[in-house]
Amino acid sequence: MSEYNGEIRKMMIILSKASIENVYAAFVLANGARMEGIEAEMFFTFFGLEAVHNKKLDHLHVATVGNPAMHMPTMLGGLPGMEALATSMMKKEMEKLDMPEVREFLEILKASGVKLWACKLAMEMFHYEKTDMFPDLDGVLTVGDFYNQSNGIGTHMLFI
Amino acid sequence: MDKLIAGKTIQVNEEGFMTNFSEWNKEIGEALAGESQIVLTPKHWELINYIQTEVKNESPLSIRKIGKSGVVDIKEFYALFPNAPLKTATKIAGVPKPASCI
Numbered sequence: 001m002s003e004y005n006g007e008i009r010k011m012m013i014i015l016s017k018a019s020i021e022n023v024y025a026a027f028v029l030a031n032g033a034r035m036e037g038i039e040a041e042m043f044f045t046f047f048g049l050e051a052v053h054n055k056k057l058d059h060l061h062v063a064t065v066g067n068p069a070m071h072m073p074t075m076l077g078g079l080p081g082m083e084a085l086a087t088s089m090m091k092k093e094m095e096k097l098d099m100p101e102v103r104e105f106l107e108i109l110k111a112s113g114v115k116l117w118a119c120k121l122a123m124e125m126f127h128y129e130k131t132d133m134f135p136d137l138d139g140v141l142t143v144g145d146f147y148n149q150s151n152g153i154g155t156h157m158l159f160i
Numbered sequence: 161m162d163k164l165i166a167g168k169t170i171q172v173n174e175e176g177f178m179t180n181f182s183e184w185n186k187e188i189g190e191a192l193a194g195e196s197q198i199v200l201t202p203k204h205w206e207l208i209n210y211i212q213t214e215v216k217n218e219s220p221l222s223i224r225k226i227g228k229s230g231v232v233d234i235k236e237f238y239a240l241f242p243n244a245p246l247k248t249a250t251k252i253a254g255v256p257k258p259a260s261c262i
Binding site for chain 2: 028031032034035036037097098099100104108111112113
């Protein structure tokens with residue numbers, strides 16, 4: 001009989017989007033895992049790379065178009081300045097909840113022992129270099145490398 | 161429920177958190193730390209005092225807040241309490257488990 005009782009030991013969180021609500025969801029899940037003593041690693045791919053792109057990560061926005069939960073007509077959501085307005089409103093609410101900005105959140109994740117990986121294929125597609133990225137990024141991995149990182153009993157994988 | 165620890169009976173909930181802080185003392189803190197395989201150093205105690213003061217002032221605790229406490233940064237916090245730091249530290253401090261997601 002194995003001693004493994006089914007508990008979660010490691011969370012592998014893949015972030016493929018850069019709208020701020022998705023970025024925060026991924027960050028809260030990774031940080032929450034560490035807070036429970038669960039290991040956590042993140043893989044940033046496609047638009048998710050913007051959350052670890054040094055020049056872009058401070059300027060992420062809420063998606064106001066194509067997001068029915070915004071309760072805003074799609075045409076209105078597309079007006080200039082609308083994303084910035086919705087984003088600043090959301091950031092104010094988050095600060096009230098003691099939610100850090102994206103850069104500070106990344107620093108918290110690193111200090112908590114979360115590994116941060118960028119997807120090699122997406123890096124090449126967007127013509128990004130490692131030097132363009134958040135300085136504490138752990139590295140650039142292929143999907144195969146990421147699967148190897150995931151080895152072990154009790155690992156769960158999540159795609160956002 | 162009752163729990164016998166450091167020669168005293170204390171009240172704990174189902175997760176082992178003390179429910180009556182007035183029963184807490186340093187010996188109980190040390191014994192609770194021992195259950196989590198932690199030997200308390202002066203830095204641990206400094207942090208436990210900080211946590212108890214914050215809880216007394218009804219100020220909610222989070223990892224981010226501990227990082228800004230001036231006692232430790234977040235990396236040091238994880239080094240002091242390697243497994244689930246906020247949960248472990250509050251349990252040893254005899255205060256309720258923080259309902260924080262960050």
